[in-house]
Structures are given as structure tokens and as C-alpha cells.
Amino acid sequence: MKYVMVIYQGTALEQQAALPEDEKKQVYADYQAINETPGVTPGVPMGLPENATTVRVEGGKTLTTDGPFVGMKEAIGGLFVLEADNLDAAIEVAARVPAARYGGGVEIRPSEVYW
DSSP, X not given: OEEEEEEEOTTHHHHHHTSOHHHHHHHHHHHHHHHTSTTEEEOOOOOOGGGOEEEEEETTEEEEEESOOOSOSSOEEEXXXXXXXXXXXXXXXXXXXXXXXXXXXXXXXXXXOXX
């Protein structure tokens, strides 16, 4: 089954910025190891939320807002797709994501098509 793994940053960026250089290198190595895990299709790197443009269409008019403008507490830091045998296997991979141990989290959703 395919799972979409959504990484929520939480306070991870701040916590990781305060790490000693060798620990920062380990965080990067951990992300690289996840990208090299069999069954993982890495997502493209995402920029910071403050550099985002949000688009909404209301009454047929396209409206844009600079920066993030969504109803969520935590900014999305990235995503990837994992092909795994079951949810337990997906949880094991999610637990390896550095953001999950530095104040963020990883949301796991089964990949389903509704249309």
C-alpha cells in the first residue's frame, strides 16, 4: 500500500538550528537515509512558509495572500510517498523523520483516489 507522509515542522526548525554542527549534520544524514529507504519516493524540498503564496478562488475571483494562510497550527515542512506492507511499517519510517523528534510530527495517510 502507498502512504503519503506529511511532515509538520512544529518547533523542529528552531530546535535543529540550535544544535551543534555535528548534530545538524546527523539530521541531514537522517533525512538522506529516509530518501534512500526502499519504497520511499522523496518529495521535492519545500521553502519556508513565510515565502509562500496562498491562492483561493471566491465568487469566481482569484485571490492571493503572501505567506501561509491556512487554518493549521503547524507548517508543512515537506512530504514523501512510502510504499509499505502496512501501517506499522509506515510508522517505523515516520519515526525516523528528524522533525518528529524535534517538536514536529509526521501525518500518515493511505494514498487513495476518490475520483
